[in-house]
Amino acid sequence: MSWKPTPQTEDKLTKLLGAYPDRKAACIPALFLAQDELGWVPDDAIAWVSEKLGMAKSMVEGVATFYTMFNMEKIGKHHLELCTNISCSLCGAEQVLEALEKELGIKAGETTPDGLFTLHEVECLATCGMGPAMQVHDRIFEGITLEKVPEIIKELKGEG
Amino acid sequence: MDSYLTRNFDRPDAKTLAGYEKLGGFRTARKALGMKPEDVVAQVKAANLRGRGGAGFPAGVKWGFLPDNGKPRYLVVNADEGEPGTFKDRQLMERDPYQLLEGILITCHAIKAKVAYIYVRGELVHAARFLEECIEEMRFKHYLGKRCMGMPMELDVFVHRGAGAYICGEETALLNSLEGKRGEPRLKPPFPAVEGAFADPTIVNNVESIANIPHILEHGGEWFAKLGVEGDGGTRIFGVSGHVRKPGLYERPVGYNLRTLLFEDCGGIRGGNQLKAVIPGGSSTPVLLPSEIDIPLSIEGLQGAGSMVGSAAIIVMDETVCTVRAMWRLSRFYHHESCGQCTPCRDGCGWIEKIMERIEFGKGVPEDLETLEKTAHGLSGTTICPLADACAMPTLGFLGKFRKEFEEHIEKKECPYGNAFVPPWEVD
Numbered sequence A: 001m002s003w004k005p006t007p008q009t010e011d012k013l014t015k016l017l018g019a020y021p022d023r024k025a026a027c028i029p030a031l032f033l034a035q036d037e038l039g040w041v042p043d044d045a046i047a048w049v050s051e052k053l054g055m056a057k058s059m060v061e062g063v064a065t066f067y068t069m070f071n072m073e074k075i076g077k078h079h080l081e082l083c084t085n086i087s088c089s090l091c092g093a094e095q096v097l098e099a100l101e102k103e104l105g106i107k108a109g110e111t112t113p114d115g116l117f118t119l120h121e122v123e124c125l126a127t128c129g130m131g132p133a134m135q136v137h138d139r140i141f142e143g144i145t146l147e148k149v150p151e152i153i154k155e156l157k158g159e160g
Numbered sequence B: 001m002d003s004y005l006t007r008n009f010d011r012p013d014a015k016t017l018a019g020y021e022k023l024g025g026f027r028t029a030r031k032a033l034g035m036k037p038e039d040v041v042a043q044v045k046a047a048n049l050r051g052r053g054g055a056g057f058p059a060g061v062k063w064g065f066l067p068d069n070g071k072p073r074y075l076v077v078n079a080d081e082g083e084p085g086t087f088k089d090r091q092l093m094e095r096d097p098y099q100l101l102e103g104i105l106i107t108c109h110a111i112k113a114k115v116a117y118i119y120v121r122g123e124l125v126h127a128a129r130f131l132e133e134c135i136e137e138m139r140f141k142h143y144l145g146k147r148c149m150g151m152p153m154e155l156d157v158f159v160h161r162g163a164g165a166y167i168c169g170e171e172t173a174l175l176n177s178l179e180g181k182r183g184e185p186r187l188k189p190p191f192p193a194v195e196g197a198f199a200d201p202t203i204v205n206n207v208e209s210i211a212n213i214p215h216i217l218e219h220g221g222e223w224f225a226k227l228g229v230e231g232d233g234g235t236r237i238f239g240v241s242g243h244v245r246k247p248g249l250y251e252r253p254v255g256y257n258l259r260t261l262l263f264e265d266c267g268g269i270r271g272g273n274q275l276k277a278v279i280p281g282g283s284s285t286p287v288l289l290p291s292e293i294d295i296p297l298s299i300e301g302l303q304g305a306g307s308m309v310g311s312a313a314i315i316v317m318d319e320t321v322c323t324v325r326a327m328w329r330l331s332r333f334y335h336h337e338s339c340g341q342c343t344p345c346r347d348g349c350g351w352i353e354k355i356m357e358r359i360e361f362g363k364g365v366p367e368d369l370e371t372l373e374k375t376a377h378g379l380s381g382t383t384i385c386p387l388a389d390a391c392a393m394p395t396l397g398f399l400g401k402f403r404k405e406f407e408e409h410i411e412k413k414e415c416p417y418g419n420a421f422v423p424p425w426e427v428d
């Protein structure tokens, strides 16, 4: 294994185990811990979780691939997840998607060549009354308009 | 008092334990923890609290299904809010987290559970983090632990985050996901109350259901029952989205009139446009026509109109909306979210999506409508969980009520509404 989690990550996992009667239940949180460190879930992360929780690697992989929030491939620094489900689409998400694609020069599902942005369409973000909504890691943008698109991109670029 | 669940939403001071207590918080928990568990359950039964997660099962009755077999019991709070149009649970967690936690404390006393999990949708990062901080504060103050609030009751609460799969909102999929597995629904029976989390008796309840509990215990089950209609008590938080002037959350008594909500409280339709269609209870519930909305928002009221109150998420569409496009968008969602265990669901949702797309883009053929109907009927009631029905019901609803529009697309070989919804900036 070339990747080793930091001691803090190991500690967090140990603490997590206390929440469950069966250590396998920590599979999703453990995958999150690895992804928080690496930005995605490479084989090394799967191997770490499998070793720590006493699960077969194929089981851990089965879990990781079931859930859309685990990135099985490297993604851009800023992960833009625009909701295009019904309520947001009724309020302009389709046009916002087009504007984002144009601004970034990529299509949904792609990453910009400089590795800064990955754009995805996602399902409802539980912000339906304030849409269109877009999540960027732990931030949520609401009521996005065409004018706001370049502003949001500029702001995120400014954060490096 | 017509609203209680949202009363602290605009009070930032409610977000700390001390602030919440100043507003009267945890007084009821103290009282309820001194009551016999059976008496707490009796109040919830008398309240006619119907589950707020979508299925509407009476909470008190469900709690009564727990077997007395000496096994550990769990409460699992369903905070996987993912039904398109639904946005109440996130707000309940972010704007008044202690209300939910007080509900959990009382519920666990009533059902004799020593561990509760809040299964928070993975995307709701803030809600999960905030709840964790609040739980930490409660542990620190011994509101949780070996002797909660100094009473002979043991409880700990943990936040478990999902990771992006709508199907995990279905309670048995949620339990698998909690156990660290793929979120695939289980065959029922056994029901979770008998064999749930870690194969032990488990009560799964929605966030809003549990947030109601302190109020039921504070004012009594009878008070709660009287707020609503017969057999369906309390208020509900209606989430209105789409083409009304003032979308948002509206807490109203069960039985409130749908037309009043949309045309008075929400300010009517944007730009003075005509109303075309209303999805009354989240994306899986059959659509209503403008002529059908003079109805009480209750489980029975919507049943009478051929639909469902579901998660109380009301999606409003004005005259500019192409209903074929709307249904295509929904079918994409259900196809994407099918877990793939059952062939009718895995394939059927895919077919519906394909046909809807083809019709929307002018490539439909007249036989498509019959195929749609057949496929949708083939989905209903043939699968492990109701996700397949959740795709079939709106399909049949839209096709039944807007058939003309479907036919028009096929005849003209194009979408008469242009290939996009009209955004707000082109209306107001």
Ligand SMILES: Cc1cc2nc3c(=O)[nH]c(=O)nc-3n(C[C@H](O)[C@H](O)[C@H](O)COP(=O)(O)O)c2cc1C
Residues within 6 Å of the ligand: B050, B051, B052, B053, B054, B055, B056, B057, B059, B078, B079, B080, B081, B082, B083, B166, B167, B168, B169, B170, B171, B172, B204, B205, B206, B207, B209, B210, B385, B386, B387, B390
């Ligand atoms: C496909 C599907 C998705 C569901 N999603 C949710 C959800 O996001 N939140 C929720 O509380 N219930 C959801 N439910 C309903 C749950 O299975 C369950 O009935 C509910 O959590 C019980 O709590 P309640 O009785 O308090 O409503 C869903 C059901 C299905 C079939």
Ligand code: SF4
Residues within 6 Å of the ligand: B167, B184, B185, B337, B338, B339, B340, B341, B342, B343, B345, B346, B383, B384, B385, B386, B387, B388
């Ligand atoms: S009906 Fe669909 S979502 Fe439900 S278990 Fe079957 S395949 Fe999975």
Ligand code: FES
Residues within 6 Å of the ligand: A083, A084, A085, A086, A087, A088, A089, A123, A124, A125, A126, A127, A128, A129, A131, A133, B084, B085, B086
């Ligand atoms: S539909 Fe976009 S947040 Fe719900």
